[in-house]
Amino acid sequence: MSTKSQVLTLLLKQAPEFISGEEMAQQLSLSRTAIWKAINELKKEGHHISSSRNKGYCYDRSDVLSAEGIYLTLNPETPKLSITVLNSSESTMKDAKLAAINGEANNTLIVADTQEAPKGRFGRPFFSKAGSGIYMSMLLRPNQNFEEMAQYTVIMAVAVARAMDNLTSEQTEIKWVNDIYINGKKVCGILSEAMSDVESGQISNVIIGMGINFSLKQQEFPKELRGKATSLFPENEPTITRNELIGEIWNQFYNILNQLPEERFLEEYRQKSFVLGKTVSFTQSGIEYEGTAVAINDHGELVVQLPDNSEKILSSGEISLSSINPAT
Numbered sequence: 001m002s003t004k005s006q007v008l009t010l011l012l013k014q015a016p017e018f019i020s021g022e023e024m025a026q027q028l029s030l031s032r033t034a035i036w037k038a039i040n041e042l043k044k045e046g047h048h049i050s051s052s053r054n055k056g057y058c059y060d061r062s063d064v065l066s067a068e069g070i071y072l073t074l075n076p077e078t079p080k081l082s083i084t085v086l087n088s089s090e091s092t093m094k095d096a097k098l099a100a101i102n103g104e105a106n107n108t109l110i111v112a113d114t115q116e117a118p119k120g121r122f123g124r125p126f127f128s129k130a131g132s133g134i135y136m137s138m139l140l141r142p143n144q145n146f147e148e149m150a151q152y153t154v155i156m157a158v159a160v161a162r163a164m165d166n167l168t169s170e171q172t173e174i175k176w177v178n179d180i181y182i183n184g185k186k187v188c189g190i191l192s193e194a195m196s197d198v199e200s201g202q203i204s205n206v207i208i209g210m211g212i213n214f215s216l217k218q219q220e221f222p223k224e225l226r227g228k229a230t231s232l233f234p235e236n237e238p239t240i241t242r243n244e245l246i247g248e249i250w251n252q253f254y255n256i257l258n259q260l261p262e263e264r265f266l267e268e269y270r271q272k273s274f275v276l277g278k279t280v281s282f283t284q285s286g287i288e289y290e291g292t293a294v295a296i297n298d299h300g301e302l303v304v305q306l307p308d309n310s311e312k313i314l315s316s317g318e319i320s321l322s323s324i325n326p327a328t
Contacts, residue, residue, distance in 0.1 A: 003030060007038040009068045011049065011059035020056035063131070063215075063241045065113050073247025078254045079107050086112040089135065093191065093209040096137035100195060100205040108139040111246065115211070132216040132231070134242050137209035138250075153178050153192040154300040156208050158265045159252035160188055161272055167240045167248055168232055174272040175324070176293070176302045176314075181274065185230035188212045214242055270296050278324050280304060282314065 001009075006028050010019070024035050039049055039057060048060035067083040074081065082105055089095055089112035099108050114130040128135065140152070160180050161172040164187075173181045178190035188210055195205040213231035215238050221229055232238070232245075256263045270276065273296060281290040282304070289312060295303040302314040 003028075003034050004038045004041050005068055006030070007035060008042055008047070008059075008066060009072070011042075011057060012069060012072050015059040015061075018050075018052060018055035018058040023056070061241070063238065063243075065111055065134075065242055065246075067111075069241065069243030070109075070111070070247050073244050073251075075251045075255075077258060078251050081250065082108045084108075084110050086110065088112060088114050088116060088130070090116045091209075092135050092137035093193065093207060096139045096207040096209065097193075097195075099139050100207065104139060106139070106141040109136060109250070110139075111136040128211070129216055129220065132220075133214050134210070134212040134246060136246065137207055140206040140208070142203055142206055151300065152206055152208060153190065154269050155256050155265055156190050156192065156210070156253060158269050158272075159256060160190065160210065160212075160249055162252045162268075163245060163248040164188075164232065166252075167245060170232065172272065173274045174269060176273060176275045176296065177300070182230055182232070185228060186213075187230055187232060212245070214238065214245070266296070266298060266300070269300070275302065275324060280324055284312065284314070 007024065007030075010024055010027060021032050021035050024030070025032050028035070039051075043049055046062065046064045047066075048062035050058045050060055052058070065085050067085050070083055070085075071081075084095075086092075086095070089110070092110045092112050092115065095110045095112075096108070099110065112135045114133070115128045115135045142152075157174050157178045157180065161174060164170060164172050164180065164182075170182050172187075175181055175186070178192070179186050180188035180190075190208065190210045192206065192208045194203045195207075196203055213229060215233045216231040218226060218230060218234040256265050275293045276296065278293055279290065280293050280302075281288065283289070289304070289306060291304040291306040291312065293302055294305045294311075297303055297313070299315070304312045304314060306312060
């Protein structure tokens with residue numbers, strides 16, 4: 001761990017209390033000069049650190065993404081994560097794929113303050129602004145069959161929804177497959193991709209990525225998105241930090257995984273769905289269909305009843321819902 005990382009971790013643990021430079025130097029076995037240099041580096045990165053000649057240093061609440069800040073929010077039951085935080089990334093999904101190719105460990109998390117070319121499902125672009133969002137991807141090595149892939153995507157949606165509900169006053173909804181909505185507008189999109197081992201027929205790697213609109217003001221969205229998208233804090237100042245939300249999302253994700261098969265996340269997924277009972281239209285194999293979303297099965301697939309009473313079962317990555325209307 002670098003000197004700067006050690007100093008930041010100690011300041012975060014001590015906050016909101018002051019700690020003297022001498023005490024920091026003793027605890028970290030560093031010189032006072034090294035402490036002073038590290039604090040100045042942290043201030044240049046945007047961290048708010050108060051100084052007092054008599055009291056020392058105090059970390060003031062500031063929303064700067066950091067691996068140290070995320071680590072401190074993780075529960076003891078959450079596995080040890082390998083976290084990399086980037087100022088900017090072309091795509092954290094690409095970064096995670098490269099990490100998989102390079103043999104990085106299970107539970108490798110890559111977080112970026114902004115994405116230069118963010119993409120959602122089916123390659124759709126979405127809006128990104130530095131300091132106002134969360135863009136992250138997790139590399140998992142599950143060694144499971146392809147039939148279990150849908151489970152990860154549904155679990156992730158429930159984990160994000162739980163984290164937002166727990167840390168804010170908002171109540172989230174889920175649009176099948178993995179879009180999180182607040183007050184009828186999209187606040188988060190989730191994308192999952194698998195890499196397989198041809199010989200074993202198992203999934204060797206799963207990459208789960210997401211983009212979260214955190215504190216982007218409503219008027220800052222492009223005009224064409226203002227009626228469709230929002231953020232967790234579209235008007236007021238955030239009451240939590242992005243590090244806290246990131247940590248809670250992964251706490252919830254691993255909490256569900258650790259309690260399988262008893263964890264009843266699918267029931268929660270169904271309860272939060274605003275698609276069930278509504279008329280949906282979609283395209284499958286080049287043919288357009290319209291019907292009523294009647295169920296989400298145990299694989300996370302959407303069951304749609306067509307006008308002739310036949311059913312279509314839609315799986316992740318296979319279709320895109322083109323409209324959602326109240327059932328008549």
